[in-house]
Amino acid sequence: MTQKRIAIVGGGITGLTTAYKLRDQGVDVTIIEGGDRLGGLAAGFDLANHRVEQAYHFLYKTDEYILKLVDELGLGDQLQYYKSSVSTYYDDKLWPMEGPVDLIKFKPIGFFDRIRAGVTVLWLQREKNWKKFENITALEWLRKYAGRRVCDVIWEPLLRGKFDKYYDRVTMSWLWGRILQRVDSRDPQLGGEALGYFDGGFNTLVKALEDPVRESGADIRLNTMVQKIAHDDATDEVLLTTENGTERFDKVLLTVPSHIAAKMMESHKAEDSTYFDKLESIDYLDAVVHVFASKQKFTKYYWHNVNVPNAPFVVFLSLTNLVGQERFDGLNIYYIGAYVPAEHKYMTQDNRELMDGWYGQIKDMFPDFDQSQIVDDNIFKMKNAQHIVDIGFADNKLLDHQTPCKGVLLCNFAQIYPMDRGTNYAVRDGVRMADRLLQELGNQTASGNQQIDAAE
Numbered sequence: 001m002t003q004k005r006i007a008i009v010g011g012g013i014t015g016l017t018t019a020y021k022l023r024d025q026g027v028d029v030t031i032i033e034g035g036d037r038l039g040g041l042a043a044g045f046d047l048a049n050h051r052v053e054q055a056y057h058f059l060y061k062t063d064e065y066i067l068k069l070v071d072e073l074g075l076g077d078q079l080q081y082y083k084s085s086v087s088t089y090y091d092d093k094l095w096p097m098e099g100p101v102d103l104i105k106f107k108p109i110g111f112f113d114r115i116r117a118g119v120t121v122l123w124l125q126r127e128k129n130w131k132k133f134e135n136i137t138a139l140e141w142l143r144k145y146a147g148r149r150v151c152d153v154i155w156e157p158l159l160r161g162k163f164d165k166y167y168d169r170v171t172m173s174w175l176w177g178r179i180l181q182r183v184d185s186r187d188p189q190l191g192g193e194a195l196g197y198f199d200g201g202f203n204t205l206v207k208a209l210e211d212p213v214r215e216s217g218a219d220i221r222l223n224t225m226v227q228k229i230a231h232d233d234a235t236d237e238v239l240l241t242t243e244n245g246t247e248r249f250d251k252v253l254l255t256v257p258s259h260i261a262a263k264m265m266e267s268h269k270a271e272d273s274t275y276f277d278k279l280e281s282i283d284y285l286d287a288v289v290h291v292f293a294s295k296q297k298f299t300k301y302y303w304h305n306v307n308v309p310n311a312p313f314v315v316f317l318s319l320t321n322l323v324g325q326e327r328f329d330g331l332n333i334y335y336i337g338a339y340v341p342a343e344h345k346y347m348t349q350d351n352r353e354l355m356d357g358w359y360g361q362i363k364d365m366f367p368d369f370d371q372s373q374i375v376d377d378n379i380f381k382m383k384n385a386q387h388i389v390d391i392g393f394a395d396n397k398l399l400d401h402q403t404p405c406k407g408v409l410l411c412n413f414a415q416i417y418p419m420d421r422g423t424n425y426a427v428r429d430g431v432r433m434a435d436r437l438l439q440e441l442g443n444q445t446a447s448g449n450q451q452i453d454a455a456e
């Protein structure tokens with residue numbers, strides 16, 4: 001009997017997890033990835049001969065689904081937790097900002113406002129009912145409860161940095177999800193927030209998924225953009241078109257951004273225009289991430305929120321202040337990150353010019369910064385790196401995994417609501433998709449994933 005053929009479009013953590021779970025399940029798996037490497041937004045690259053992520057990544061202790069997978073892959077001893085250190089750059093100064101107590105010590109706002117800022121965060125950390133935050137924007141909620149001054153100085157710059165022109169549309173349930181994720185990641189032994197990082201970076205996870213998938217005989221194709229997907233009613237197969245031609249599969253899993261999925265399946269629009277309206281209505285921002293290795297250490301913090309009006313980037317961080325310099329031959333690894341709309345000048349600006357401009361901003365923040373100490377750098381412009389969770393998202397934009405195109409499932413981070421995107425949920429949903437695909441193909445063995453879902 002010929003094996004059923006499954007195509008997974010996108011070789012990020014979602015697609016790789018599904019492929020990993022489908023290996024050895026009696027199905028023929030093909031991963032089709034548009035980029036030149038696996039890992040998607042969590043992909044790695046070599047900086048000064050050390051493998052790091054293109055975009056800064058870490059895990060929380062609360063990331064239960066990915067932690068189960070880490071155990072299953074035998075990577076437990078390659079994932080270490082480190083004490084985080086967070087600061088806010090405001091008024092030409094760095095302020096520690098690790099929790100309510102630091103908020104209370106944050107002098108740029110008055111004492112009463114600081115208490116209010118701390119109390120609102122503490123209250124949010126304890127609130128379990130996110131439904132009550134669905135119909136109010138984060139900006140409105142914070143102005144109302146944390147106060148105008150607190151919002152102007154602390155929250156609004158972060159919302160603007162993270163969401164650019166959409167900053168005043170993001171629902172409070174998004175912020176609630178972010179705060180909840182962090183609160184339980186505190187480790188009394190480390191004395192603060194604990195963040196997890198793999199020896200060898202997230203590439204360790206990507207490789208641990210990729211190797212068994214390859215060994216099982218799966219076909220992994222890089223640099224191959226999927227252009228079109230359609231169901232063939234005559235044979236009950238899915239036709240998948242790339243620049244190399246059209247192929248037939250029994251099932252297809254799309255892990256690509258929603259509007260890209262809409263374009264691919266356009267010929268099915270008339271079958272369920274509401275589904276397509278939702279797909280097309282989800283806004284995304286691109287991410288620009290600048291990474292550099294330097295002989296110089298010029299800050300003591302890991303994370304720096306940049307709370308400056310019209311800041312050129314929202315975050316600056318030192319990976320080595322989190323995980324140490326030893327593994328990088330004594331070098332310091334830094335990241336600068338910005339989220340921008342697709343039409344923003346950063347997306348077309350010359351990379352060298354953009355990086356030099358950002359070094360100038362780093363010099364303004366850290367007068368001791370010496371650009372001549374940099375030994376390697378790179379910049380990555382990532383399309384559709386963050387979706388916008390606006391008011392009414394759950395009712396108007398949240399999509400079922402089954403698409404109007406028969407045989408085709410969609411699974412991307414815009415379906416994770418109310419939690420934010422992250423590798424933890426990519427793993428959770430990748431596992432679920434593997435089970436669903438097997439069940440749809442009538443394979444009752446499924447992939448033993450109930451264990452991961454039982455974590456819910």
Ligand SMILES: Cc1cc2nc3c(=O)[nH]c(=O)nc-3n(C[C@H](O)[C@H](O)[C@H](O)COP(=O)(O)OP(=O)(O)OC[C@H]3O[C@@H](n4cnc5c(N)ncnc54)[C@H](O)[C@@H]3O)c2cc1C
Binds near residue numbers: 009013055059382
């Ligand atoms: C700056 C930044 C920082 C982050 N930090 C963290 C963090 O600290 N911790 C954490 O857990 N998560 C973090 N994330 C989020 C995390 O990277 C994502 O949630 C996760 O990697 C999503 O995986 P995915 O497979 O669902 O999607 P993606 O990684 O987006 O994978 C989708 C894949 O589809 C491919 N594709 C798109 N179109 C086509 C096409 N037409 N044909 C073929 N292939 C196509 C893409 O090339 C991509 O590889 C961060 C993300 C960013 C941008």
